[in-house]
Amino acid sequence: MATSRTDKAWGTQAASEHRWPASLAVLVAAGLNFVLPKEYTMGPPWVVPALVLVILIPLTVTAPRRVPNELRWHQIAAVVLIAIVNVANVVSLGLLIRQLVTNGKSVTGSDLLVSALAIWITNVIVFGLWFWEVDRGGPDERLREDHGAPDFLFPQMISPGCAQADWSPQFIDYLYVAFTNATAFSPTDTMPLSPWAKVLMGVESAASLATLAIVAGRAVNILG
Numbered sequence: 001m002a003t004s005r006t007d008k009a010w011g012t013q014a015a016s017e018h019r020w021p022a023s024l025a026v027l028v029a030a031g032l033n034f035v036l037p038k039e040y041t042m043g044p045p046w047v048v049p050a051l052v053l054v055i056l057i058p059l060t061v062t063a064p065r066r067v068p069n070e071l072r073w074h075q076i077a078a079v080v081l082i083a084i085v086n087v088a089n090v091v092s093l094g095l096l097i098r099q100l101v102t103n104g105k106s107v108t109g110s111d112l113l114v115s116a117l118a119i120w121i122t123n124v125i126v127f128g129l130w131f132w133e134v135d136r137g138g139p140d141e142r143l144r145e146d147h148g149a150p151d152f153l154f155p156q157m158i159s160p161g162c163a164q165a166d167w168s169p170q171f172i173d174y175l176y177v178a179f180t181n182a183t184a185f186s187p188t189d190t191m192p193l194s195p196w197a198k199v200l201m202g203v204e205s206a207a208s209l210a211t212l213a214i215v216a217g218r219a220v221n222i223l224g
Contacts, residue, residue: 012165012166012167012168013142013143013144013145013147013166013168014139014142014143014147014168014169015143015166015168015170016065016066016067016143017065017066017139017170017171018064018065019059019060019063019064019065019066020060020064021170021171021172022078022129022132022171023056023059023060025125025128025129025171025175026052026056026081026082026085026125026129027049027052027056028121028125029085029089029121029122029125029126030048030049030052030053030085031049032118032121032122033045033046033048033049033088033092034046034049035114035115035118036092036114036115036118036119037111037115039095039099040092040095040096040099040115041088041091041092041095042087042088042091042092048084048085048088051084052081052084052085055077055080055081055084056081058077059074059077059078059081062074066138066139066140066143067140067143068140068141068143068144069140069144070140075138075140078133078138079133082126082129082130082133085122085125085126085129086126086130089119089122089123089126090207092115092118092119092122093119093207093210093211093215096112096115096116096119096215097210097214097215100112100214100215100218107218112215112218115215116211116212116215119211119215120182120208120211120212123182123204123207123208123211124175124178124179124182124204124208125175125178126178127178127181127182127200127201127203127204128171128174128175128176128177128178128179129174130200131151131152131174131177131178131197131200132171132174132175134151134196134197134200135150135151135152135169135174135197136148136149136150136151139171142168149193149194150193151192151193151194151196151197152169152174152177152190152191152192152193152197153190153191153192153193154169154173154189154190155189155190173190177190178204181201181204181205181208182204182205182208183208185205185208185209186205187201
């Protein structure tokens with residue numbers, strides 16, 4: 001007998017999620033901007049956190065949960081939030097690498113280690129948010145009965161017997177995927193299925209490799 005779509009873990013409708021775990025992650029990522037030396041930030045250190053708060057506060061107040069048929073401006077605001085932190089982190093990484101290449105002797109080992117760690121943590125958070133936001137059209141689309149096919153293959157989808165019948169990934173699951181991808185530079189227990197998922201995981205791995213291999217490696221040489 002053929003297996004119906006609803007017999008698969010990804011075929012069930014996801015449960016409505018609170019926005020606060022993702023909002024907290026965005027705040028942490030934005031707050032790490034204050035840890036970076038000002039020469040490695042996109043403008044004054046307060047700019048990115050201020051932009052995040054301007055968007056995040058009304059979004060959290062008006063839409064505390066992800067729901068089906070979410071308002072268009074809620075969807076756009078959520079993507080813009082991630083994009084702001086993502087762009088700021090890429091700029092910080094670029095500025096730090098440029099400083100190493102052009103005037104590496106001026107960078108202290110302690111500043112370099114702190115900066116590399118802040119950029120790496122932000123990288124993990126940002127891509128955890130991207131994975132959460134794009135899989136099957138996003139948290140709101142996953143709530144619909146006619147949601148699309150998965151972009152990520154979680155272990156529970158391969159072995160549905162190890163999870164409850166109506167299991168669906170939550171934000172913490174995507175954050176874990178981002179963490180393992182950033183540390184292993186490749187997928188671990190969760191596989192990318194769609195081209196977008198593969199591109200995102202590839203970009204995250206490249207950014208993580210640049211941060212750890214180039215920046216942290218140089219820091220060890222300075223401290224040594």
